[in-house]
Amino acid sequence: MSQTLEFILDLAAPNGYLAWYPLKEIAGRTGAKLVVTPVFLGGMHKITGNSPPMMRDADVKGKVPYAALEFCRFLDRHAMDRFSMHPDLPFNSILLQRILVAAKDQNEMQALVDLFQPAVWERNIDCGDADVVREVLESGGFDAERLLSATQDAAVKQTLADNTEKAVERGAFGIPTFFVGDEMWFGKERLGQLEDYLTGGKP
Template sequence: MSKTVELILDLGAPNGYLAWYPLKQIVARTGANLEVTPVFLGGMHKLTGNSPPMMRDANVKGKVPYAALEFQRFIDRHELSAFRMHPDLPFNTILLQRILVASSNQDEMQRLVDLFQPAVWERNIDCSDVDVVGRVLEEGGFDAERFLNAAQDPEVKQKLVDNTQSAVDRGAFGIPTFFIGDEMWFGKERLEQIEAYLTGGKP
């Protein structure tokens, strides 16, 4: 029986973008199933007391430059040269996350992730601008009106809150977080461990 890799994702996390493409390759190589759970990173930070690394580590001598070095090494290794750091980071992604929640199924949700990742992290769109997000949806062949209306649905809003709380209750504190059953991994640097686990290795 194939395993399911659950990705806890907020589209406003640069490491979520970087992990997305290698993760899909791992899933394809191993025959695993991929499931995306949209959460709101801002809410996750409030619930856990976490904060973005560049803020949390700002006063630690040498740590931020080294993190930037490792970040670039990952980009180079996985040939993700289209990535552009968003000038407004950290920014509000609640509209995008609600749109993901409003998906009718995992296939549609993952196609939306494929659409929004380059829009956010290659073109650096304004994620809170309804008109801009609507154009991205239309250009991707989606019904923009349907998703923008759904993003205001109280049930969709509550589902995003519930997803975030549930992820935190299970141990998540940042993006990207991965679950295979009850096993959890955090960070794009854990992708090799995940692939090893999917092929019979230890967690």
């Protein structure tokens, strides 16, 4: 029986983009069932007291430049040459996250992640502009009207809030976070450890 590999994701996190593609490869190699759980990073930060690294570590000498170096190394290692840091970071992702929640199933949700990752982190769309988001959805063959209308549904809003609170209760504090059962990993740098665990190693 395959294990479930859960990805706690907000599309507003650049490290979520970096982790997405190698994570899918890991799921393919290990036979794990990949499941995406959309959360709202802004809400997660509010609950945990966390903040974006470039803001949190701004006064620590050398830490932000090193983080940028490590980020670039990851891009190079995985040949992610189309990545472009969003000029509006940090930005509000609640519209996109509600769209993910509104997906009819995991297949549609992950197809939406595949659609939005390059739109956000390669083309740097305005994630809060419903008309821009509609164009992206239509370009991908999705029912934009259904998905955008659903973002105003009380149940969709509540599910996103619940997902966020439950992720924090389980120990999550940022993106990307991964779960296999009750075992948690945080950060793209832990992908190797995650794959080791899925193939029989210790956490």
